[in-house]
Amino acid sequence: MRDNVVHLRTPDPDAPLGDLEPLREIVGDARVVALGESAHFIREFTQARQRILRFLVERCGFSAFAFEYGFSEGFALDRWVRDGADVDLTEVSEAASAWGSGDLMRFLRGLTTGSGRPVHFAGIDFPEAGGSLLPALIPLAEYLRGVDADALPSIDAAIATAERFATASAASAAPAWAQLETAEQDALTATLARLLLRFRGLGPLYVERGTLYDYDVALRRLEAAACGDYMLRAMNGLFTGTGLPADMSVRDRYMADSVGWHLEHADPDTRLVLAAHNNHIQRTPVSYGGVLTTLPMGLHLDRALGTAYLPIALTSTADHTAEMRLDSSTAAGFTVVDTPIPPPEPGSVEAAMLEAGVRFGLVDLRRAPVAAVERLDRIRSQSGYMHTPVADAFDAVLAVPDATVEEGLAISGR
Numbered sequence: 123m124r125d126n127v128v129h130l131r132t133p134d135p136d137a138p139l140g141d142l143e144p145l146r147e148i149v150g151d152a153r154v155v156a157l158g159e160s161a162h163f164i165r166e167f168t169q170a171r172q173r174i175l176r177f178l179v180e181r182c183g184f185s186a187f188a189f190e191y192g193f194s195e196g197f198a199l200d201r202w203v204r205d206g207a208d209v210d211l212t213e214v215s216e217a218a219s220a221w222g223s224g225d226l227m228r229f230l231r232g233l234t235t236g237s238g239r240p241v242h243f244a245g246i247d248f249p250e251a252g253g254s255l256l257p258a259l260i261p262l263a264e265y266l267r268g269v270d271a272d273a274l275p276s277i278d279a280a281i282a283t284a285e286r287f288a289t290a291s292a293a294s295a296a297p298a299w300a301q302l303e304t305a306e307q308d309a310l311t312a313t314l315a316r317l318l319l320r321f322r323g324l325g326p327l328y329v330e331r332g333t334l335y336d337y338d339v340a341l342r343r344l345e346a347a348a349c350g351d352y353m354l355r356a357m358n359g360l361f362t363g364t365g366l367p368a369d370m371s372v373r374d375r376y377m378a379d380s381v382g383w384h385l386e387h388a389d390p391d392t393r394l395v396l397a398a399h400n401n402h403i404q405r406t407p408v409s410y411g412g413v414l415t416t417l418p419m420g421l422h423l424d425r426a427l428g429t430a431y432l433p434i435a436l437t438s439t440a441d442h443t444a445e446m447r448l449d450s451s452t453a454a455g456f457t458v459v460d461t462p463i464p465p466p467e468p469g470s471v472e473a474a475m476l477e478a479g480v481r482f483g484l485v486d487l488r489r490a491p492v493a494a495v496e497r498l499d500r501i502r503s504q505s506g507y508m509h510t511p512v513a514d515a516f517d518a519v520l521a522v523p524d525a526t527v528e529e530g531l532a533i534s535g536r
Contacts, residue, residue: 128484133522135172135229142177148486148518149182152432153393158400160437160502163222163444163458165526167436172229175395179233179241186394187230188244193380194258194343196245203231203243222528246380248350252292255284255350258343265340269331273320276313283310293448293455296357314348342383349376371417374402378422401503403433404515435516437502439472440525445505460527461505471501471512475521484520487513
């Protein structure tokens, strides 16, 4: 491993990019480069992503950035990133600032205006981190008003129910959803399913009354609402111990399909940087304690794109990290805690990085000695480990020495 490390100077996004040149060979002709993180809300991961994003845009011709952010809400943020208007980010997306993504979005905007060519932003996730169906349903109702007024009573009924459990994240929305009567839960699911079937059946008529692009956006929003409703049921099952195995896969499949949607609606030569948790971008199934939890987004993207998909894990060799603890007293349903962690376990990426003397460095797993990568069977995931054949899950790993928990997060407030 020691001879295959690209040692980097700094995660500073504004630093000269020369030390990242070996990344060009690693990326090759990939159309989608995924940048992970072993935990959310770590400042150094955000900085490293910004620096790599800048390199890929300025030197490799990438022109789109996809993020764990609502598909429906992403269009307004894309306009803000590209138009340069003097509008504060909080007026466009309070969630982006509250969830610690403000610096990343402002960096993306500066990169767009500074590079002389637009870098499109693409949301790929459920609305409000799975906490609300409203950002998808409300614009959907406006769309139906113009193409199918007969369906308005159904969408209005769905909105009325969705308003009763809308919160800041799935962690808080799932318990609120559970307070609905079973008949109300089932009625919402049935309404969304019927609307989805009607959307598909009347697609040609909707396109004739509007545009194909508007129809495609509206359909994807409806799919977000239907899948988001399913995930609330799955989350509640996870919390209560009554859920089905691998039920969380629905979200990852939606995100993978959203990436495909954005590529399909982009110019043919568009190359996209994708930022999400390591667990989402890995190619291998996500399991904890030998129990299958999720078929991740990366598995679906690998099957759809083959070698055009390149996942790069981000991790840290620090002795602490950000952990998300369930907390029903907060708006998001959890708090972010700076958590001490023991030295890296044998067989982990982090232990191998320390053994190789890596502080801030990148390893191309495809070109590393087979004997070195075969023993890597785990990588940190928050304060624990994801046990998986690391070289099958990722093409490369970037390690940083520090893990500073973001300050000023608004998600933990009431």
